[in-house]
Amino acid sequence: MKSASKHVIVAGGAGYVGSHTCLALARAGYIPVVYDNLSNGHRDFVQWGPFVEGDIQDTENLAEAFQMYAPVGVLHFAALIEVGESVKDPISFYRNNVTGAISLIECAKTYGVPLVFSSTCATYGTPAYLPMDEVHEQTPLNPYGRTKLVVEQALSDLRQYSNYPSIALRYFNAAGADPEGRIGEWHEPETHAIPIALDNALGIRSGFSINGDDYETRDGTCIRDYVHVLDLAEAHVKALERLLDGHLGGAFNLGTGNGTSVRELVETIKSVTGKSFDVQIAPRRMGDSPVLIANREKAETELEWRPRRNITEIITDAWNWHQKLRAKTHPDSLA
Ligand SMILES: NC(=O)c1ccc[n+]([C@@H]2O[C@H](COP(=O)([O-])OP(=O)(O)OC[C@H]3O[C@@H](n4cnc5c(N)ncnc54)[C@H](O)[C@@H]3O)[C@@H](O)[C@H]2O)c1
Known part of the structure; x- marks a missing residue:
């Protein structure tokens, strides 16, 4: 070889x-x-x-x-x-x-x-x-x-x-995921916000928790990049x-250098999927920072790397993949 x-x-x-x-x-x-x-x-x-x-x-x-x-x-x-x-x-x-x-x-x-x-x-x-x-x-x-x-x-x-x-x-x-839906996010157990919200959009889970809405951010929820x-x-x-x-x-x-709050994330997911689901406010989680945003100048200058896809494309690709995944793993729940 x-x-x-x-x-x-x-x-x-x-x-x-x-x-x-x-x-x-x-x-x-x-x-x-x-x-x-x-x-x-x-x-x-x-x-x-x-x-x-x-x-x-x-x-x-x-x-x-x-x-x-x-x-x-x-x-x-x-x-x-x-x-x-x-x-x-x-x-x-x-x-x-x-x-x-x-x-x-x-x-x-x-x-x-x-x-x-x-x-x-x-x-x-x-x-x-x-x-x-x-x-x-x-x-x-x-x-x-x-x-x-x-x-x-x-x-x-x-x-x-x-x-x-x-x-x-x-x-x-x-x-996000491969736009052609061949691979994507699939963790067991899943702890990441987007796939959990997408399971809510599909009716596989009920209730999406926002951990804290009293942070000093534009809408009170945590902001991530x-x-x-x-x-x-x-x-x-x-x-x-x-x-x-x-x-x-x-x-x-x-990172992109742009932040999306949890509320904005949920709204984007509802808009891309066309599905509504319940959102509850839960207590803050210990150790969560209110805001995490990257300065990406070094990667741009030295690696000549610039992220090309925005949050709507991220959710669109994740949704496309997630529907395929759940059709395989949860065929009965999707009927
Ligand atoms: N997913 C994120 O948002 C994120 C953020 C920051 C950093 N990271 C880092 O990126 C890397 C990949 O994350 P991911 O989300 O793809 O995780 P993942 O669990 O999907 O992938 C990790 C892979 O490593 C394999 N693996 C674990 N231990 C191994 C071992 N001892 N020998 C051989 N294979 C082993 C697993 O089987 C799995 O396929 C990790 O190092 C993680 O810490 C991920």
Whole structure:
């Protein structure tokens, strides 16, 4: 299988953001090799290249994949992502997200190829100012965010002391889906606002909760920066290519720089789907920041990345995918 081809190892490529990035890689002429243990991924999301089933902590299996495909680079999405679970079981998060990442980074470094890491705006914690840029203090509020920060710091040390090239991409709120509806957001359990609201639009769930309507924001509800998953995917290709061009890398925010409040999100969802559903006001959730918005200047200047899709396109693509998903997973509830 060794060749002069442009294979890229995509750890966690059977998941939500990873699978969309495989689509973007294929469009850019790469062959994504998905490496995933399917703990939360979906085998049928692997559509644009080979699949290797395995855990990133399994160094032998990883080494075999590297030998077989001789990748030009590695994209690292494989992680546990549910914040609430990270509070209940920090050990699993540190083992999977930190030990696993170190194992993958070591393998990529040994093979002499750069790595792009999925980080998060959750590494910042409570905003000291808005929009948040990359030099904003990083004080995560939960174990999930801390596991991501530890990996960022390991990568930063490797850039500084070992000249090992890598980029950490700090996503704000990933949302939307492949406009052709082949892949999309499918987490079990689902904790993200948009798919939960879409389940309400389909009548699969009843009642959408807004956690707090007394924040100091324009309508009292929290404001988030939703970025289309395909815009994120395209940023990964640009990040990889920057490293392949010989840059050492660093950290970049990936957001739109625009905020949407939860109320505005609900209104957009009702308008795009043409469905109404009940919305309740629930108490604030501990640790929720009133506003999270990215300063994306660095990504625009250095990666030449600019998000192209707005919140209506995000919801339209998510709705298209979500109806297909639920026709498969909940055929009886949709009658
Ligand atoms: N979804 C978001 O809004 C968001 C925001 C910020 C950061 N991120 C980061 O982006 C990445 C992808 O998130 P997602 O929403 O696509 O999650 P996801 O759960 O859909 O995808 C993660 C994938 O990694 C796989 N995986 C997990 N642990 C593994 C291991 N030890 N070995 C091999 N495979 C493993 C899972 O099976 C899954 O396919 C994560 O690192 C997450 O922290 C996501």
